[in-house]
Amino acid sequence: MSISKKKIIHYLSTTSKGEINKLFSKANALTEKLYQNKIHFRGIIEFSNICEKNCCYCGLRKDLKIDRYQMTKEDILKCAKFCSDMGYGSIVLQSGELTTDKRLEFLINIISTIKKKYNLGMTLSLGELPKESLKELFKAGGHRYLLRIETSNEKLYKKLHPNDKNHSFQNRLNALENLKSLGYQVGTGVMIGLPFQTYEDLANDILFFKDFDVDMLGMGPYVPHPKTPLYKSPPILKDNFTLSLKMVALSRLVLKDVNIAATTALQVFDKQGREKALLAGANILMPIVTPTDLRKNYLIYPDKPCVEDTKEKCFNCITGRLKSIKKEMGQNNWGDSKHFYRRTKK
Ligand code: 5AD
Ligand code: SF4
Numbered sequence: 076m077s078i079s080k081k082k083i084i085h086y087l088s089t090t091s092k093g094e095i096n097k098l099f100s101k102a103n104a105l106t107e108k109l110y111q112n113k114i115h116f117r118g119i120i121e122f123s124n125i126c127e128k129n130c131c132y133c134g135l136r137k138d139l140k141i142d143r144y145q146m147t148k149e150d151i152l153k154c155a156k157f158c159s160d161m162g163y164g165s166i167v168l169q170s171g172e173l174t175t176d177k178r179l180e181f182l183i184n185i186i187s188t189i190k191k192k193y194n195l196g197m198t199l200s201l202g203e204l205p206k207e208s209l210k211e212l213f214k215a216g217g218h219r220y221l222l223r224i225e226t227s228n229e230k231l232y233k234k235l236h237p238n239d240k241n242h243s244f245q246n247r248l249n250a251l252e253n254l255k256s257l258g259y260q261v262g263t264g265v266m267i268g269l270p271f272q273t274y275e276d277l278a279n280d281i282l283f284f285k286d287f288d289v290d291m292l293g294m295g296p297y298v299p300h301p302k303t304p305l306y307k308s309p310p311i312l313k314d315n316f317t318l319s320l321k322m323v324a325l326s327r328l329v330l331k332d333v334n335i336a337a338t339t340a341l342q343v344f345d346k347q348g349r350e351k352a353l354l355a356g357a358n359i360l361m362p363i364v365t366p367t368d369l370r371k372n373y374l375i376y377p378d379k380p381c382v383e384d385t386k387e388k389c390f391n392c393i394t395g396r397l398k399s400i401k402k403e404m405g406q407n408n409w410g411d412s413k414h415f416y417r418r419t420k421k
Contacts, residue, residue, distance in 0.1 A: 076287055078281060078325065078328060078329055079272055080278050080279075081249045081407055082409070083277075083278040083282075083325055083329075084274045084275060084278045085095055085282055086321055086324075086325055087274045087318065087321055087322075087325070088274050095317070095321070096350075096385050097165060097211045097322065097400040098122040098321065098324050098325070098355075099324050099356070100235075100326075100418075101353060101356040102323070102324035102325075102327040102329060102356030103354050103355060104329055105327055105328060105331065105375060106230075106327055106356050106357070106358050107358070108359075109331070109332055109413065110358045110405075112331070112402045112403060113167065113245065113358075113399060113402070113403060113404070113405035113410075114353060114358055114359065114402050114403065114404060114405060115164065115284060115334070115358065115360070115404075115405045115408065115409075116158075116163040116164060116358050116359075116360050116393075116404055116405070116410075117163065117164075117165040117166060117167045117198055117336075117359065117360075117361045118154065118155075118157070118158035118161075118163045118167070118361075118362055118363075118364040119163070119166070119168050119169055119361045119362070119363050119364060119365070119372075120151060120154045120155070120164045120167065120168055120169065120364055120365055121166040121171070121363070121365040121373040122145065122146040122151050122168060122170050122365075123143075123144060123145040123146065123170040123171060123173070123368070124141065124143055124144060124170070124171055124201075124369075124372050124373050125143045125144075125145060125170070125171050125173050126170075126171025126172050126173065127171070127172050127173055127174065127241075128171070128172050128202070128241065128242065129236075129237050129241075129242070130235065130242070131227075131234075131235050131236060131237065131303055131304045131305040132235060132269075132297065132299075132300060132302050132305040133300070133302065133303065133375055134302065134374045134375050134376060134377070135171050135278050135373070135375055136303060136370070139302060139404075140226065141281035141372055142372050144369055144372055145170075145371070146366070146369070148184065148188070149183070150166025150366065151168075151185055151189075152185075152188065152189065152191075152192070154166075154324055154364045154386070155189045155192070155193055155195060156192075157364055157386055158193075158195060158332060158364060159193040159195055159320035160310055161390055162404065162407045163195070163362070163404075163415045164195065164196055164405065164406065164407050164409050164410055165195055165196030165197065165198065165325070165407045165409050165410060166195050166197055166198070166364075167191070167197075167198040167199075167200055167221070167361060168182070168185070168186070168198070168199055168200065168217075169181065169200040169201070169221075170198065170200075170201055170202075171200075171202065171204030172203060172204075172227070172269050173201075174204060174205065174208070174323055179204075179208050179211060179212075182201070182212060182215070182247060183211055183212065183215045186199075186212060186215040186217050187215045187216055187218045189206070189214070189216070189236050189238050195409075196216050196218070196219070196409030196410065196411065197216055197218060197219065198217070198218075198219040198220065198221060198222045198262070199212060199219070199221070199223070200220070200221040201215040201220075202222070203222065203246055203247060203250040204250070206253040206257070209250075209254060209259075210271070213257050213258060213259060217366055218258075218259060218260060218411075219258070219259060219260040219261075219262065219290075219291065219406055219411070220254045220259045220261060220262065220267075220271070221262040221263070221264070221291065221293055222247070222250055222251055222254065222261075222262070222263060222314070223264040223265060223266075223293065223294075224248075224251065224261055224263050224264070224265060224280075224283065225247075225265055225280055226266070226269060226276060226280065226281035227265070227273065227280045227282075228279065229273075229390075230267065231271055231272060232240050233249075233278060234270070234271055234308075234341070235269065235305065237256070237273075239305065241311055241354060244250070248407055251263060251287065251410065255404065256341055258419075260290040260411060260412050261287075261289055261290050261291065262286065262289065262291030262292060262334070263287070263289050263291075263292065263293075264292050264293040264294040264295075265277070265293060265294050265322075266295065266296070267292070267295065267296050267297060267318050267322055267325075268296050268297045268310045268312050268318055268319070269297045269309065269310060269314050269318040270297075270308035270309060270310050270311070271310075271311065272297075272304060272310065272311065272312060273311065273312070275368055277318070277322060280322075281322070281326055281329055281330075282329075284326060284329075284330055284333075285330055286385070288414075288418055289322060289330070289332055289333060289335055289414075290334065290412035290414045290415040290418065291334040291335070291336070291359075291412050292326055292333055292334070292335045292336065293335075293336040294319065294322055294323065294326070294335075294336075294338065294359075295319060295339070295340030295341055296315040296316055296318070296319045296341065296343070296344060297310065297315060297376075298340060298343050298374075298376035298377060298378065300375075300376050301377065301379075301393025302357055307376065315328055316341065316343070316344035319340075319341060320351055320352055321356045323335055323352050323357050324356045325354030325357045326356065327355075328356070330414070331414070332412075332413040332414040332417060333412055333413075333414045333419075334358060334359050334410070334411075334412045334413075334414075335356055335357045335358060336357060336359040336360070336361055336383055337349040337350075337352035337353045337357035337359065337360055338352070338361070339361065339363065339375060339379065339380060339381065340402040341375070341381075342380040342381075343378050343379070343380065349394075350396050350397075350399065350400050352381045353397075353400060353402060354400055359410070360397075361391060362385040362386070362389045362390060363381050363384075363386070363389055364389070365386075366386075366387050367383065369383065370382045370383075370384075399416045400421070
């Protein structure tokens with residue numbers, strides 16, 4: 076099914092319950108045709124909140140005085156072992172952006188050790204690193220990378236970031252191109268319901284994903300953070316929760332065989348936010364495995380769920396949630412993007 080931009084805008088703006096439910100069930104039917112009822116897990120290890128950047132919406136931005144941490148190799152390996160023991164199949168190593176040589180060496184060491192010991196699928200989410208660093212990390216065993224474009228509208232991107240060369244839209248695009256040319260499975264995404272953002276911007280985001288030929292998507296609602304500069308600009312669009320579900324469903328229908336995550340931020344607005352996304356086109360879950368005592372220092376946005384929980388509790392909670400919607404974990408499987416193999420004809 077090909078969907079025109081006009082149609083995408085129509086679905087994004089409709090308030091008709093009947094139309095919305097039809098959209099979600101169409102997206103779910105396509106997802107089940109591609110993946111049956113299997114949901115692939117990536118245990119997310121938020122191993123450091125140190126960040127060199129100052130994005131105007133983020134609770135980890137450099138100018139904020141928060142307790143900064145970096146987990147030790149030993150503690151990261153414990154989290155990876157847990158994921159392996161639970162049959163998650165994959166992990167995500169996520170942190171703020173840090174471009175030092177010391178960090179690069181640390182990561183190469185961690186990634187190659189995890190690869191050898193546990194053979195888990197490994198997604199990296201480490202920001203805009205130089206091409207040479209990305210190459211080294213790929214060699215070490217990272218094979219998927221998440222780097223959100225945040226918005227495909229360059230003018231809007233500029234309003235969300237400081238006006239310096241460290242935060243340029245072009246650099247972000249170049250980083251995405253570099254990831255693709257190095258052989259990574261490339262994931263991107265946007266925030267939904269941002270200040271100044273329109274339905275047309277969101278429709279263009281989906282067309283951007285299609286044009287760029289992405290393999291994976293992670294999108295979520297924008298959650299205003301009172302301690303950040305963007306807080307003073309209220310969003311124009313209403314109900315960014317339903318809008319996020321619509322973005323998931325429309326992306327599934329337009330992009331088809333990509334992996335789409337039901338992101339944690341959805342749960343800020345609705346206790347069943349992630350399950351609802353899994354019934355509207357998403358096929359990936361990212362349970363948090365970060366040690367509980369560090370979670371309160373990784374508050375990218377306020378009211379983040381699961382902050383008081385342990386990794387064991389997150390596992391039980393999520394498997395229970397899946398059962399309630401008649402889906403199950405795709406056990407011990409990397410759950411790579413089918414689109415990637417089609418794109419690269421492997
Ligand atoms: N609300 C929602 N998502 C946010 N992110 C950063 N700040 C916020 C916020 N206030 C997302 C960005 C970034 C990812 C790590 O977290 O999309 O890429
Ligand atoms: Fe740093 Fe990422 Fe937050 Fe920007 S969004 S401040 S790069 S952690």
